Amino acid sequence: MIADFAQLLLNGLLAGTQLAVPAIGFTAIYAVLRFPNFAVASHATIGAYAGFVANVWFGLPAPAALLAAFLVAGVVGVVSDEIVLRRLRPAGALTVAIASVALTIVLENIVRFSFGNDLRGYDLPVLRDWHWPMPWGDTLRVGPQQLENAVAAGLAMAALFAFLAFTRTGKMMRAVADNPMLAGLKGINADVVARLASFVGMGLAGFGGMLIGLDTSIDPLTGFRVMLSVFAAAVVGGLGSIPGAVVGAFVIGIGEEMSVLVLDPTYRTAVGFVAILLVLSLRPRGLLGERAY
Amino acid sequence: MTLRTSRRATLLGGLSLPFVSRLARAAGEPVRLGTLCPLTGAGGSYGPAMVKVAKTIVDEVNAAGGVLGRQILLTGEDDQTNPDAGVRAARKLIDVDKVDAVIGTWASSVTTAVAPLCWENKVMLFTVSGADSITQMPHKGFIIRTQPNTxxxxxxxxxxxxxxxxxxxxxxxxxxxxxxxxxxxxxxxxxxxxxxxxxxxxxxxxxxxxxxxxxxxxxxxxxxxxxxxxxxxxxxxxxxxxxxxxxxxxxxxxxxxxxxxxxxxxxxxxxxxxxxxxSPDVGSPAYAKVKAILGGAEPDPYSCQVHDHVSLAVLAIAKAGAVSGQAIHDNVRGVGDPAGTKVTSAVEGLKLLAAGKAINYEGASGPCKFTPTGDISNCxxxxxxxxxxxxxxxxxx
Structure with a gap:
């Protein structure tokens, strides 16, 4: 029982770090632009494919491919926001949110049209798991790729927090998220910050998409599959709160894994829905509230 | 007088001509079979080969004198891998072309949609679809499936x-x-x-x-x-x-x-x-024939199964001594009599049946033995x- 518990906790922690990156992207966009941008799903897919092109076609190592995933998804995020979503923003958050669902379907099918429906894998060796002996006599199983992913996710999050805490641009973003009108009075250009939020948010989504792909395989539905968990993480942590997204990602990641103790694995997906339901009925502002930072 | 008789005779002869020709046609009336394979849509890559195999087998039987002394007329329709189009095509085959058997439906959705038309009209349906539910329909024995179910x-x-x-x-x-x-x-x-x-x-x-x-x-x-x-x-x-x-x-x-x-x-x-x-029975002469018909490439399982559909339909008609969907229905299992002489083609089987012998048809797709519900019992x-x-x-x- 202890062994089961420890292994599931570890699995959940690692799943949580992976989930945290796109969840931060989602919540960062919400913090600045005030609408749930469901196009995060297709941008995660686009990131995964950008990383695939960099890694398999151009032979770049995984860290460089992750950077490519971030940049390409970020640029696509800005462009699609300019062309599609920005014009609809005056019509209200609901309209833009619905448009983002349409956008994600279009982008996903562009990926499908360009790369086909087939599964693709990165050009990386598949390594055996490490088994660590534990005091209670069993072993804990963890994959080298999972650990690398956790480190990469940790670095990306650290970089984002440093950016928001220490750079002028980062502070601008927080200011707009906190109080757009006051930020405007202070002379902060809301359009620039909006583009920046799209770039960083979608870039992180792409980064997260590639992390997921590194551990498994990629196909045009890669991002769509994790969208529910990402959305749940952001809602649980408090929409618009970046530390909240991290906390939420761990809650969802660990919750999904731990649910196996009492539920059939088939019903694991339900954890995300239950989490959203509980948080919205008991604490609608999320665990950490709506403060952006 | 002579003239009048001659006139009457001419008149009678003239009037009787259509009847004579109709009588003559009844003996020469073709046996009608229809293919309903997917030429377009998701199954479009399989249909053309299936139809080609069916046509070739029919031509062979016709060249060898047909069945019960009658030629076989094969009509082909495209089901578009789509139940709607499949039903329209099946209606045409059954109502207009008056076929006694519909051969080669591929997608389970199409088969499910056209099956009721077939059993209501007492037309035999031969299919390559795999869904378990197909043979669980109340089809009264009018479905034969050569694809193993789950x-x-x-x-x-x-x-x-x-x-x-x-x-x-x-x-x-x-x-x-x-x-x-x-x-x-x-x-x-x-x-x-x-x-x-x-x-x-x-x-x-x-x-x-x-x-x-x-x-x-x-x-x-x-x-x-x-x-x-x-x-x-x-x-x-x-x-x-x-x-x-x-x-x-x-x-x-x-x-x-x-x-x-x-x-x-x-x-x-x-x-x-x-x-x-x-797997088709790759050691069978029937498999070799399908392979030859398709130009030497390894045939897909569906082409092999269609080879057997046509052969079974023709042999069942020959065994019944009658041409109808019901005749095929009643005799399709009888041409796979384990006590009979093993045959792997329709022409071979027709000769033995004509000689009054029992036959055991084993085809390109396998032994072609069917359970009471119409599934193959083994392959x-x-x-x-x-x-x-x-x-x-x-x-x-």
């Missing part, structure tokens, strides 16, 4: 595993309507041969990682794994099995372990995976193993 496939999987030393089999199954039934069938087949299942995890295909499922499986300590998966989830599962250090046997379906799968995972991850699929399966990233044939049995 029950037969599960049974053969269990038999193979037991015969190759598996004692404790664990099943990892994608969430599909036949996951639960498939496990039941597998368990029965294993138990009948001294082995058993030790558990099943039904997983959600939408998940990108199955570590938890794999942990569950490892706890049961199986010696073999039955992977009731599709290609995308199988790719993920294989990687994770490799990572987890699972060293037992891995067994799956041929449609999941295809070339795409082998291309998407490294060879050391896929190596040792055994895949099985229904060959091919077993392949992944080696260095390629599938290698182990056996056909």
């Amino acid at each position: 029950h037969l496939q599960g049974t053969r999987a269990g038999e193979y595993l037991a015969a190759h030393g598996s004692k404790k089999v664990f099943s990892l199954a994608a969430q599909t309507p036949f996951a639960v039934d498939g496990y039941k069938v597998l368990t029965e087949a294993l138990k009948a041969h001294g082995a058993d299942t030790v558990g099943q995890v039904i997983y959600d295909q939408a998940k990108t990682t199955f570590r938890t499922e794999i942990d569950e499986m490892l706890k049961a300590k199986p010696d073999s794994l039955y992977l009731n998966s599709y290609q995308p989830d199988l790719a993920v599962l294989l990687r994770e099995l490799f990572r987890a250090g699972y060293e037992g046997k891995k067994f799956t379906y041929g449609y999941a372990a295809n070339a795409k799968l082998l291309g998407s995972v490294p060879a050391n991850v896929s190596d040792g995976l055994v895949a099985f699929a229904p 060959k399966f091919r077993f392949d193993v992944a080696e260095k990233g390629k599938m290698k044939l182990l056996e056909i049995s």
Whole structure:
């Protein structure tokens, strides 16, 4: 029982770090632009494919491919926001949110049209798991790729927090998220910050998409599959709160894994829905509230 | 007087001409069969070959004198791999062309849609669709299917595993309507041969990682794994099995372990995976003939099955001595009489039937023996193993 518990906790922690990156992207966009941008799903897919092109076609190592995933998804995020979503923003958050669902379907099918429906894998060796002996006599199983992913996710999050805490641009973003009108009075250009939020948010989504792909395989539905968990993480942590997204990602990641103790694995997906339901009925502002930072 | 008689005779002769010709035509009235294969749509890559095989067999029979002294007229319609189009085409075949048998429906959805038309009009339906539900319809015996259903496939999987030393089999199954039934069938087949299942995890295909499922499986300590998966989830599962250090046997379906799968995972991850699929009887002369008709390429299972559909329909008519859907219905099992002389083509069988002998038709797709519900009772399966990233044939049995 202890062994089961420890292994599931570890699995959940690692799943949580992976989930945290796109969840931060989602919540960062919400913090600045005030609408749930469901196009995060297709941008995660686009990131995964950008990383695939960099890694398999151009032979770049995984860290460089992750950077490519971030940049390409970020640029696509800005462009699609300019062309599609920005014009609809005056019509209200609901309209833009619905448009983002349409956008994600279009982008996903562009990926499908360009790369086909087939599964693709990165050009990386598949390594055996490490088994660590534990005091209670069993072993804990963890994959080298999972650990690398956790480190990469940790670095990306650290970089984002440093950016928001220490750079002028980062502070601008927080200011707009906190109080757009006051930020405007202070002379902060809301359009620039909006583009920046799209770039960083979608870039992180792409980064997260590639992390997921590194551990498994990629196909045009890669991002769509994790969208529910990402959305749940952001809602649980408090929409618009970046530390909240991290906390939420761990809650969802660990919750999904731990649910196996009492539920059939088939019903694991339900954890995300239950989490959203509980948080919205008991604490609608999320665990950490709506403060952006 | 002479003139009048001559006039009357001419008149009578003239009037009787249509009757004479109608009488003559009744003897020469063709036997009408129809193909309803997918020439377009998702099955569009299979239909043309199926129709070509059907036409060639009909031509051969016609060249050898036809059946019951009558020529066969084959009418072809395209079901577009679409139930709507399939129903319209079936209506035309049944109402306008007056066929006695509809041959070669491919998609289960199309077969399900056209089947009621067939059994209501007493027209025999020969199909290559695999869904279990098809033969569970109240079809009154008017459906014959040459594709093994999932029950037969599960049974053969269990038999193979037991015969190759598996004692404790664990099943990892994608969430599909036949996951639960498939496990039941597998368990029965294993138990009948001294082995058993030790558990099943039904997983959600939408998940990108199955570590938890794999942990569950490892706890049961199986010696073999039955992977009731599709290609995308199988790719993920294989990687994770490799990572987890699972060293037992891995067994799956041929449609999941295809070339795409082998291309998407490294060879050391896929190596040792055994895949099985229904196989035509590649040793049969009928298979060789289908291969020749299609220009020498290895024929797909559906072309082989259509070869057998046409042959069975023609032979059943010959055995009945009558031309109707009901005649085919009543005699389609009779031409596979195990006590009879084995034949592998319609022409061969027609000769023996004409001589009053019993025949045992065995075709390109297999033995062609049917259960009362219209399923094949047995067929060959091919077993392949992944080696260095390629599938290698182990056996056909």
